[in-house]
Amino acid sequence: MAAYNHVYVDVPPTHTRRGPRATSKSVLKYLAPPSEARSDYDVIVDSLTTKRKPLAPEVARLRAIKSAAEQRVMRTAADISGRAHAKTMRFTRPGVSEAALAAHFEYLCILSGAQRLAYVPVVASGSVAYLML
Structure with missing residues (x-):
């Protein structure tokens, strides 16, 4: 993922005291187990923190034209x-x-x-x- 400028993903919301919000770590449950590949895990966390862009608007744009x-x-x-x-x-x-x-x-x-x-x-x-x- 280091070679890419953007990572398009919609992160599942998590609930905190401030209400629902999305975190980069919550998507990691779906992408990589942290215990087996720590270096891959770190790359994913860094990429999602700095390169993440929402996926839903892109999908909506593609759905608009049949x-x-x-x-x-x-x-x-x-x-x-x-x-x-x-x-x-x-x-x-x-x-x-x-x-x-x-x-x-x-x-x-x-x-x-x-x-x-x-x-x-x-x-x-x-x-x-x-x-x-």
């Missing part, structure tokens, strides 16, 4: 979800429970190729429907 492949996957997921919503609305009739409608929606998504749902479907009717706002 590749063509990511866009295709998102479009396919939206198509699957849209068709499942339309079919579930047509499936709705008096006496069908909200749980059955949610299960029907999930079934249609999986049948169409979804590995799993990206969100929990919210199904409400009657007197509780207004609570979904």
Whole structure:
């Protein structure tokens, strides 16, 4: 790590009397055991103290722009979800429970190729429907 100008890492927060804060030593539990390689441990501590930059903003920047492949996957997921919503609305009739409608929606998504749902479907009717706002 000595050859690098920056080390991008998000250090897990620790709790102190002053409240939660991040320390360079808390990440070392994940990187190297201090008892076996003391010199490596010292290099990591020094690098994290002087060269550390937060990773989260870099990841957020990369997530902001979707590749063509990511866009295709998102479009396919939206198509699957849209068709499942339309079919579930047509499936709705008096006496069908909200749980059955949610299960029907999930079934249609999986049948169409979804590995799993990206969100929990919210199904409400009657007197509780207004609570979904």
